[in-house]
Amino acid sequence: MSFQFDSLQDFIQMSGHGPFVWACYGITFAVLVYLVFSPLVRRRRLIRQHQAWLKQMDRVREVARQA
Amino acid sequence: MSNWQWFHRLGSPRWFYYKTEGWVPWLAAVSGILLVLGTVWGLAFAPPDYQQGNSYRIIYLHVPAAFLALIGYYVMAVAGAVGMIWRMKMAFVVMKSAAPIGAALTFLSLVTGAIWGKPTWGTWWEWDARITSMLILLFLYLGIMALQAAFQSRDAADKASALLALIGTVNIPIIYKSVDWWHTLHQPATLKLTSAPTIHSSMLYPLLTMILAFYIFYALVLILYTRAEILRREGRTQWVIDLVKEEAKKP
Amino acid sequence: MPDALAAQTPRPVFAAFLATLRRDLLLAVRLPGDMANPLVFYLIAITLIPLSLGPEREVLAPLAPGVLWVMALLATLLSLDGLFRSDFDDGSLEQLLISPQLLYFSVLAKVLAHWLVTGLPVTLLAPVLGMMLALPSEGYWALCLSLLLGTACMSLVGAMGAALTVSLRRGGLLLSLIVMPLYIPILIFGADVVQNAVLGDPIRFQLAVLGAFVTLAVALAPLAVAGALRISVDAT
Helix, strand or coil: CCCCCCCHHHHHHHHHCHHHHHHHHHHHHHHHHHHHHHHHHHHHHHHHHHHHHHHHHHHHHHHHHHC | CHHHHHHHHHCCHHHHHHHHHCHHHHHHHHHHHHHHHHHHHHHHHCCCECCCECHHHHHHHHHHHHHHHHHHHHHHHHHHHHHHHHCCHHHHHHHHHHHHHHHHHHHHHHHHHHHHHHHHHCCCCCCCHHHHHHHHHHHHHHHHHHHHHHCCCHHHHHHHHHHHHHHHHHHHHHHHHHHHHHHHHHCCCCCCCCCCCCCCHHHHHHHHHHHHHHHHHHHHHHHHHHHHHHHHHCCCCHHHHHHHHHHHHCC | CHHHHHHHCCCCHHHHHHHHHHHHHHHHHHCHHHHHHHHHHHHHHHHHHHHHHCCCHHHHHHHHHHHHHHHHHHHHHHHHCHHHHHHHHHCHHHHHHHCCCCHHHHHHHHHHHHHHHHHHHHHHHHHHHHHHCCCCCCHHHHHHHHHHHHHHHHHHHHHHHHHHHCCCCCCHHHHHHHHHHHHHHHHHHHHHHHHHHHHCCCCHHHHHHHHHHHHHHHHHHHHHHHHHHHHHHHCC
16 A cells, blocks of 8 residues: 555546545545534533523513513 | 433533543544544545546545435434433434534535546536435435424424434435436436446555544534533533533633 | 214215215316316416427427326326315315325315316317327327326325425425426326337337336325324424
8 A cells, every 4th residue: 555646636637537636635624524523512502592581580580570 | 121221311511521421532433533534545645446536536525425425314313213212312412413414414415526537527416316415315305404494393394304304214214216227217328327346455544544534523523612602501400500610710 | 862962974985986086076077277277377388499409390200198197297287286285175185084084085086076176187188289299199199198197196295295295385386396307207107108109119018117107106005194184284
């Protein structure tokens, strides 16, 4: 098992097939990264929403106590 | 009784959420390492194909994506069936989470297939039996996601999309066989698309690495989506309120 | 007490089936406009083909089998939304669900009624439209036979989509989206029957497959429809 290309240039061009191969790897990894980060972002946002809701509830309780 | 305990626990969103907390970093690390390993191996160290040259290196993405796209459908359908039969909340959460992941992987297998087709067959799109079946699978995924999104009531959304997923499960073999039959009927004589006769081990090992990497990656992403969905659904329960308060203390 | 018991025992299955069928057919006959819509759609859609591709017989004839089938599929698809809609709106669907009759047969009767007022007329109209598209004369019997089986199958399969979306206010487009992929096997074999008949090839195998699809759909689809109707009624 060894590096299959003569040079970095050769590795990028892949005897003419480079654009196709690299496009595939680029798109795939973009989608994979999106798949990982979209639930993480969503989780963050949900927690922030819950926090806002809790704060609001606290304020409601505060007002109720003063009244 | 104790044999079934895990099953009942699995039905508890809270248990699932805390149990998987510790798994996430491990799954992320293993799938990340395997993905990098398989990619470098497939791109740089596997020998070029004697017919297709270097363009065949797309196989290391195309095949695992197509594989998981199909398995993902069954994961979704089985989760839906479990939810329907045992009225298990968690199963529906998993089902809903599996749909966008499966759709994304189906989309990936179509796009990589199309890009692979250009240097190999000289065309971006070929009405090949497998490609056509994948396209229909994408439609099924999109239909289930659209149905899930259309209902106001969460309960009805879960059950309706689970039922549609089950209907799809019965139909997938029929669709696949029909498309296969249709394709042999219309296959132009000049194009021989049935490729992949025997694959040499120097090409097979990186492929197996990538398939394993995609499997673990799928598990990771399914868990992440499921955890986010749990938080959304359980938002007003005490344990989530405690969790949110805990998160607020963190910087 | 015996009277109360008699009222509770279900009517014989066949009588209940016929009653549902009769009711739905009566409703359809009293609203002939709804019945005509798929046919008018089929006619207009077929008219668009020569207008877009050109009126030459040599152009139209090879396309006719496929086009006739695709448009018949779309005409059936458009009629599906009404299958359970009015029953859902006026509450008689709920009555159907809680009635002591087996839901399987009630659903089958409703689908049969739907097929009699849409699929069957579409099948009967198809040869006329075939003439307009210069379908070669060998294709007419095959067209009718394949559509006869195909529309029955499409009504059954489509009923599942109609039942799933009936509680949604704007379910029409969604219904098409979820049902169309399920129609693909029917389209493949149905269009091939006509294609083969035009070429003079045997069509027995394809017709047999269509028949198998109908049998499978008769056996399974009403069960799925019944489940979907329960979900939809519970949703409101």
